[in-house]
Amino acid sequence: MNSPVTIIGAGLGGLTLARVLHIHGIPATVYEAEASPEARTQGGMLDIHDYNGQLALGAAGLMDEFRGIVLEGRQAIRVLDPDGTVLLDQPDDGTGGRPEVQRSELRRILLDSLPADTVRWGHKAGGVRALGEGRHEVTFADGSIVVTSLLVGADGAWSRVRPLLSDATPEYTGSSFVETYLFDGDNRHPAAAKAVGDGSLLVLEPDGKMISAHRESGGTLHTYVTLPRALDWFAGIDFTDAAAATARVAAEFDGWAPELTALITDSDTAPVLRPHNKLPGGHRWDRVPGATLLGDAAHLAAQDGEGANLAMLDGAELGEAVAAHPNDLEAALTAYEQAMFVRSAAAAAESEAAGNGTPTSQDLISFFARGEQP
Numbered sequence: 001m002n003s004p005v006t007i008i009g010a011g012l013g014g015l016t017l018a019r020v021l022h023i024h025g026i027p028a029t030v031y032e033a034e035a036s037p038e039a040r041t042q043g044g045m046l047d048i049h050d051y052n053g054q055l056a057l058g059a060a061g062l063m064d065e066f067r068g069i070v071l072e073g074r075q076a077i078r079v080l081d082p083d084g085t086v087l088l089d090q091p092d093d094g095t096g097g098r099p100e101v102q103r104s105e106l107r108r109i110l111l112d113s114l115p116a117d118t119v120r121w122g123h124k125a126g127g128v129r130a131l132g133e134g135r136h137e138v139t140f141a142d143g144s145i146v147v148t149s150l151l152v153g154a155d156g157a158w159s160r161v162r163p164l165l166s167d168a169t170p171e172y173t174g175s176s177f178v179e180t181y182l183f184d185g186d187n188r189h190p191a192a193a194k195a196v197g198d199g200s201l202l203v204l205e206p207d208g209k210m211i212s213a214h215r216e217s218g219g220t221l222h223t224y225v226t227l228p229r230a231l232d233w234f235a236g237i238d239f240t241d242a243a244a245a246t247a248r249v250a251a252e253f254d255g256w257a258p259e260l261t262a263l264i265t266d267s268d269t270a271p272v273l274r275p276h277n278k279l280p281g282g283h284r285w286d287r288v289p290g291a292t293l294l295g296d297a298a299h300l301a302a303q304d305g306e307g308a309n310l311a312m313l314d315g316a317e318l319g320e321a322v323a324a325h326p327n328d329l330e331a332a333l334t335a336y337e338q339a340m341f342v343r344s345a346a347a348a349a350e351s352e353a354a355g356n357g358t359p360t361s362q363d364l365i366s367f368f369a370r371g372e373q374p
Helices: 012-023 053-059 063-069 101-113 190-196 231-235 242-251 258-265 307-322 327-354 361-367
Strands: 002-008 029-031 045-047 077-080 087-088 100-102 125-132 136-141 144-152 171-182 200-204 210-215 219-225 271-280 290-295
Touching: 002 012, 002 136, 002 200, 012 029, 012 053, 012 101, 012 307, 045 101, 053 307, 063 100, 077 361, 087 361, 100 101, 136 242, 144 327, 171 231, 171 242, 171 258, 190 200, 190 210, 190 219, 190 258, 200 361, 210 258, 219 258, 219 361, 231 271, 242 258, 290 327, 307 327
Parallel strands: 002 029, 002 144, 077 200, 144 290
Antiparallel strands: 045 100, 077 087, 125 136, 136 144, 171 219, 171 271, 200 210, 210 219
16 A cells, blocks of 8 residues: 555644644545554643644644633642642632643544544554655554555654664653542542642652642542652562552652542552653754654653643644645655754753752742743
């Protein structure tokens, strides 16, 4: 099968690219390993920034749909001490530039904006090879093959397309999330729900341990427990035994207020380990005809709230570059990559700077006092 534009990965970046290309009348096919849009939970809430993610949605012509899924009031911020003392309780006054949405809803509006046959589900990319003259062949796990004039790796941290362009591989940052969910928080977990408040909660210790939680739709309390531990330490926890795993993680927060540790021990789902990995800061590659990367495949960084936003902006700018150079694909890819490299290097440097030294609660309060949002 021949395809002029082949996108590997139906995440937010790949779908944004497909949507912007569609607006400009350029057909594209997205290949996704998952069997369907409902194959797995699509993560929690995202704050979509007015300086990148919202620009991408504007280019995709989806700002009205985006406004329709915004969860009002979720930009509220609470900062607590580990003993439960409230240090900051900042309401959402409606002026913030980072409204919160559910990732699944954002993905849905992107999918709904595309022709029905754009995404090919159940296609896990395996082998990828160059055929010369800017053409590439992708072989999928089911044995099917596609040959394309433009191959875009939008397939995340462990991209199958990246080795065509770069020998860089993600490295562990030294810290991981453990993810939990408490459902119907106000009724079933009232103390924890009160601690979280209307939007986001942040509690941290000088050693880098942190509990951050968000109030999602339906009263769900979604928690990310940050632990700066080696992967071998986490390997010693049996995450298939939910009770034992939550107890082991909660033990690291001994002495914290019970309404905070309840966000771990009272989880209504098994805890999920999310190691943090990153690519080298300023990751870039020499121009490879007919292929490029976007999002985490191009510039995976430590968790800082920018990943989804940057992936969407990558997708939008790549789509607009291709549309602006209809007869010169290499000019389009060069223009896209030059801008993306600068943007992603700046974001990586900012993330690295934020990670040098452990922030204190007062640092957070000062950060939010300047009008920033997490």
